[in-house]
Amino acid sequence: MNRTVIRRNSKQKSIIIASVKKLGNHPTADEVFTEARKLLPGISLSTVYRNLAILSENDELLSITNLSPETHYDHNTHRHFHMYCTECGKVGDIDVSEKNMEALFPDKYNGFQINGFSVTFSGICKNCSILKDSKGE
Amino acid sequence: MNRTVIRRNSKQKSIIIASVKKLGNHPTADEVFTEARKLLPGISLSTVYRNLAILSENDELLSITNLSPETHYDHNTHRHFHMYCTECGKVGDIDVSEKNMEALFPDKYNGFQINGFSVTFSGICKNCSILKDSKGE
DNA sequence: GTGCTTGCAAAGCTTTTGCAGACCA
DNA sequence: TGGTCTGCAAAAGCTTTGCAAGCAC
Numbered sequence: 001m002n003r004t005v006i007r008r009n010s011k012q013k014s015i016i017i018a019s020v021k022k023l024g025n026h027p028t029a030d031e032v033f034t035e036a037r038k039l040l041p042g043i044s045l046s047t048v049y050r051n052l053a054i055l056s057e058n059d060e061l062l063s064i065t066n067l068s069p070e071t072h073y074d075h076n077t078h079r080h081f082h083m084y085c086t087e088c089g090k091v092g093d094i095d096v097s098e099k100n101m102e103a104l105f106p107d108k109y110n111g112f113q114i115n116g117f118s119v120t121f122s123g124i125c126k127n128c129s130i131l132k133d134s135k136g137e
Numbered sequence: 138m139n140r141t142v143i144r145r146n147s148k149q150k151s152i153i154i155a156s157v158k159k160l161g162n163h164p165t166a167d168e169v170f171t172e173a174r175k176l177l178p179g180i181s182l183s184t185v186y187r188n189l190a191i192l193s194e195n196d197e198l199l200s201i202t203n204l205s206p207e208t209h210y211d212h213n214t215h216r217h218f219h220m221y222c223t224e225c226g227k228v229g230d231i232d233v234s235e236k237n238m239e240a241l242f243p244d245k246y247n248g249f250q251i252n253g254f255s256v257t258f259s260g261i262c263k264n265c266s267i268l269k270d271s272k273g274e
Numbered sequence: 275g276t277g278c279t280t281g282c283a284a285a286g287c288t289t290t291t292g293c294a295g296a297c298c299a
Numbered sequence: 300t301g302g303t304c305t306g307c308a309a310a311a312g313c314t315t316t317g318c319a320a321g322c323a324c
Contacts, residue, residue, distance in 0.1 A: 008278055008323050029314080044281045049314060051279095069202075069289090070313065083249050094246055109231055111263030112220050119256045126248030145298055145303055166289080181306045186289060188304095206314090207288065 007054075015039050016051045020061060021075050026082070026091035028070040067091060067120055079117075085125035094121065144191075152176050153188045157198060158212050163219070163228035165207040201228070201255065219255075222262035231258065 019035035020027060027035070033048045052073055056063040062074040067084045072091055081094035107114055156172035157164060164172070170185045189210055193200040199211040201219060209228055218231035245251065 010279060010323075012280070042281080046282080046315075047280055053315095083246065083251070085249070092247075092249065109220065109258070111266070112222070112229060112258070113261045113266055114220070114258045115260040117256070117258045119254070121246070121249070121251045121254045123252040124250045129248070129250060147298075147304060149305070179306080183290075183307080184305055190290095 011040060012036075012043055012047050013051050015043065016048055017055065017060075020052075020055075020073055024075075026064060026067075026072040026074050028068075028072055030070070032073065064091075064118065064120075081119040081121065083125070084120055084122045085128055088125065088128050090125055090127075092125065094119075148177060149173075149180055149184050150188050152180065153185055154192065154197075157189075157192075157210055161212075163201060163209040163211050165205075165209055167207065169210065201257075216254075219257045220262070221257055221259045222265055225262065225265050227262055227264075229262065231256075 015036050016032060019032045019039070023031060023035055029045070029049050029052055032052065033043070033045050036043050036048060052061065052063070052071075055061040056073070059077055062077045064072040064074055064082060067082060068089060076093070083092040083094050084090075085092075152173050153169060156169050156176070160168060160172055166182070166186055166189055169189065170180070170182050173180050173185060189198065189200070189208075192198040193210070196214055199214045201209040201211055205221065213230070220229040220231050221227075222229075
């Protein structure tokens with residue numbers, strides 16, 4: 001669903017896009033805000049939220065809303081899965097073969113017209129496993 | 138992760154469980170609250186939240202977070218997918234063959250130890266499609 | 275100049291928490 | 300009776316919104 005309003009460019013918008021790309025690993029709105037402020041100290045959090053929402057609507061970003069309490073944003077808009085570490089909150093990508101994708105993700109299911117999907121695994125990442133082991137937990 | 142505290146029964150707790158089962162279709166905390174109040178008008182929303190959290194921790198309920206802005210609760214704790222209608226907010230179940238499950242859901246992935254997963258499709262349900270068609274959208 | 279976009283502040287929404295009293299075992 | 304559970308109210312956390320000023324085109 002694209003906005004029907006005329007879009008304009010602004011310094012803020014391009015800085016927000018650049019920040020998401022630079023951060024790379026599924027930043028939250030607040031992380032984008034922190035990064036964007038390095039380049040434009042006066043930028044406001046609501047501007048970040050507004051632009052992330054618009055970019056998601058226009059499929060220029062993927063918004064991931066079932067990871068943690070916060071919404072994460074991903075500049076990789078291709079179909080892929082996510083892995084969420086319940087220890088450190090880090091988000092990783094999971095690649096799935098195109099064959100499995102097709103088998104799993106039909107366009108329709110019992111009358112539902114499927115437009116998008118979100119797959120998230122939760123668990124413990126390599127780093128946190130090592131940390132836990134070294135603490136003898 | 139179970140609580141280590143001793144659990145007691147209460148009228149509120151059993152009414153909350155009964156309400157989730159009666160509502161059936163992935164109710165939110167507020168919907169459970171509304172249902173529970175029919176049976177016990179004095180019950181408080183925080184009691185509902187507290188009990189839903191405990192039941193989820195004990196795997197007596199599945200909590201589905203950020204399907205929508207609210208957390209949904211499911212008395213079906215078996216592995217299955219969800220379908221979220223972006224028009225009416227209704228949540229449906231999607232069954233996937235056990236074979237596909239096994240292929241897709243390994244216990245480990247690149248060092249990640251996978252403990253749980255969440256799969257959500259979003260789109261438009263049958264009812265809403267019909268409504269949209271009849272409006273000529 | 276028009277009207278989209280921003281920053282600020284305030285509000286909105288769901289969920290959590292502190293505390294005193296109630297109640298289960 | 301001891302300690303868990305409840306209800307109330309307030310707060311927390313993330314996100315959205317109203318509005319006047321600023322800026323792109």
